[in-house]
Amino acid sequence: MTWEKTGFSTKAVHGGEKLEKGSVATPIYETSVFAFTSTKELINVISEKTEGYLYTRFDNPTVRAVERKIAVLEGSEDAAAFSSGMAAITTTLLTLVSKGDHVVASRDLYGGTLTFLQELLPRFDIEINLVDTANLNQVKEAIKKNTRVVYAEIPTNPTLKIVDLSRLAALAKKHSITTVIDSTLATPYNLTPIKFGIDVVVHSATKYLGGHNDVTAGIVCGSREFIQKLKKTRKILGGTLDPMAAWLLLRGLKTLALRMERHNRNGMQIAQFLEKHPKIAKVYYPGLPSHPQHRLAKKQMRGYGGVVSFEIKGDFEKTVQFVENLKLCLLAASLGGTETLATQPTTSSHYFITPEQRQKLGITDQLVRLALGIEDPEDIIADLKQSLEKI
Ligand SMILES: Cc1ncc(COP(=O)(O)O)c(C=O)c1O
Numbered sequence: 314m315t316w317e318k319t320g321f322s323t324k325a326v327h328g329g330e331k332l333e334k335g336s337v338a339t340p341i342y343e344t345s346v347f348a349f350t351s352t353k354e355l356i357n358v359i360s361e362k363t364e365g366y367l368y369t370r371f372d373n374p375t376v377r378a379v380e381r382k383i384a385v386l387e388g389s390e391d392a393a394a395f396s397s398g399m400a401a402i403t404t405t406l407l408t409l410v411s412k413g414d415h416v417v418a419s420r421d422l423y424g425g426t427l428t429f430l431q432e433l434l435p436r437f438d439i440e441i442n443l444v445d446t447a448n449l450n451q452v453k454e455a456i457k458k459n460t461r462v463v464y465a466e467i468p469t470n471p472t473l474k475i476v477d478l479s480r481l482a483a484l485a486k487k488h489s490i491t492t493v494i495d496s497t498l499a500t501p502y503n504l505t506p507i508k509f510g511i512d513v514v515v516h517s518a519t520k521y522l523g524g525h526n527d528v529t530a531g532i533v534c535g536s537r538e539f540i541q542k543l544k545k546t547r548k549i550l551g552g553t554l555d556p557m558a559a560w561l562l563l564r565g566l567k568t569l570a571l572r573m574e575r576h577n578r579n580g581m582q583i584a585q586f587l588e589k590h591p592k593i594a595k596v597y598y599p600g601l602p603s604h605p606q607h608r609l610a611k612k613q614m615r616g617y618g619g620v621v622s623f624e625i626k627g628d629f630e631k632t633v634q635f636v637e638n639l640k641l642c643l644l645a646a647s648l649g650g651t652e653t654l655a656t657q658p659t660t661s662s663h664y665f666i667t668p669e670q671r672q673k674l675g676i677t678d679q680l681v682r683l684a685l686g687i688e689d690p691e692d693i694i695a696d697l698k699q700s701l702e703k704i
Contacts, residue, residue: 316385321502322570329381339378341560345369371548375556379563380532383522386501386569387514389534393543394559398497398517399425400552401531405515406430406462408539408546409491412438414461419446419476421469421674423495423517424662430464447474447606449481456488466495467504468610470648471622471658471682472675473597475606478613482510497521498648502573503616513539518562520649521618524572527650528561530554572651575687576619579653582690583683583697584621592701594679597622619685620648622658629678631704632657636681638703641688641696648684653693655683 316324330339347366349355358365366372376394384392395401406429410416418430420443430441444451446465456463463485465476478494485492493513494506500521506514516522518530531554533543547553554562577600584598596603599610600617610617625632636644642653646661656662663676671677685693 321386324385325382325569326567328385329378329383331378331381339375339560339563342366342369342374342556344373344556369556370551370553372544373553373556373559375563376554376559379554379559379566382563382566383501383516383518383532384534386505386566387507387534388501388505389507389514390537391540392532392534393540393547394518394554394562395531395533395547395552396554396558397529397552398423398495398515398519398531399429400550401515401517401533402426402495403429403433404543404546404550404552405493405513405533406434406464407550408543409462409493409513410434410439411461413459415440415442415457415459416462416464417442417444417452417455417460417490418462418464419466419469420444421446421472421474422464422466423470423497424665426464426466426495445474446476446481449477449484452481453484456484456490460488460490462491462493464493464495466498467506468498468599468618468620470498470620470662471597471680473498473599473604473620473622475599475610475613477609478506478509478511482512485512486510498618498620499614500569500573500618500649502569503577503618504614507534509613512536520647521573521576522566522569522649523562524565524569524649525561525651526647526654528558528565530558530562572687573616573618576649576685577616579685579687579690579693580617580619580621583685583693586694586697587621587623590701592626592704593623594626595624620682621685622680622682624677624679625681625701625704627679627704629659632679632681633660634704635700638700639696640699641692642683648682650684651686651688653684653686653688655681658682 357363380392
């Protein structure tokens with residue numbers, strides 16, 4: 314079956330599955346190793362002369378099904394699955410860079426990625442420059458002869474900045490630089506960066522792809538050639554996804570379109586509610602016309618997702634009071650699941666950086682990140698209202 318002409322939901326339900334013996338769901342191959350009937354067969358698989366499975370750290374049929382499905386959804390030639398988003402990101406970067414190379418990255422990245430770039434990679438003589446990737450002039454100025462990778466997130470977390478993907482890809486191609494986009498907050502339902510010329514797409518599948526706050530996983534999508542190289546690194550570093558987690562991810566993906574429709578609707582409705590509320594100073598949501606890059610977001614994206622950030626009129630204590638008084642929304646630091654989660658970036662994702670760094674990134678004491686779930690929007694709004702009334 315070719316998937317290009319099918320709709321997103323059809324791809325999500327059927328894409329990548331190779332079912333046998335009347336089974337409707339892909340089975341969980343919960344085995345760490347595979348047996349052979351002959352040495353010749355073993356040699357053929359180990360030397361990659363024939364397709365087959367040898368050892369689950371290398372590859373596994375349930376893991377392979379999830380990789381094929383996500384490749385169909387992202388429109389990439391292939392994909393590789395990892396035990397976490399961080400395993401996906403670090404294995405990708407270690408595949409792409411060597412001693413003496415230079416990386417240009419967004420300064421608004423997820424904390425774990427930033428730590429890897431700023432603290433681990435420099436130990437291997439890899440130089441990093443952090444810029445505001447929403448401003449392509451800064452990217453252009455940072456590029457050097459030894460730049461191998463440009464790395465960004467879309468939308469960024471928690472202030473939801475957008476990168477112009479076509480222009481970023483064109484700029485990088487001119488200098489033979491590989492572009493890597495962490496598209497966790499967008500998901501392939503809302504955005505497919507590869508269509509804009511981006512080389513590699515990474516996801517924390519722990520978020521929307523898994524979608525139920527019950528699985529930790531990572532995904533990388535790219536060309537067949539790159540994924541082959543990446544899998545060689547994965548084999549050594551060992552961050553392959555476990556078959557049980559792969560199966561949960563596979564199940565979560567089947568409802569991705571349905572969930573994203575609701576996340577998008579909740580995002581829009583709650584951003585609009587917050588923008589009008591007298592106790593709210595500022596709302597960050599790319600779907601709002603007041604977002605500085607709304608036109609670019611509209612051009613690139615099908616929907617704007619379920620993350621809405623906002624500043625409360627008040628101080629740190631009042632913001633603590635607000636998140637603690639929420640009854641339906643849970644005080645928890647993730648996103649993309651069925652449950653609505655609220656956090657203050659100052660006490661979670663950006664807790665370990667200095668106040669000066671926070672100020673640079675627009676992370677104030679009054680900032681709240683709401684990762685909307687798929688509950689009824691009226692109930693989420695009622696919860697926000699009652700908590701705002703108390704401050
Ligand atoms: C945008 C983004 N990328 C990567 C990660 C890391 O993913 P994981 O927690 O699955 O390792 C996160 C985690 O919050 C994230 O928000």
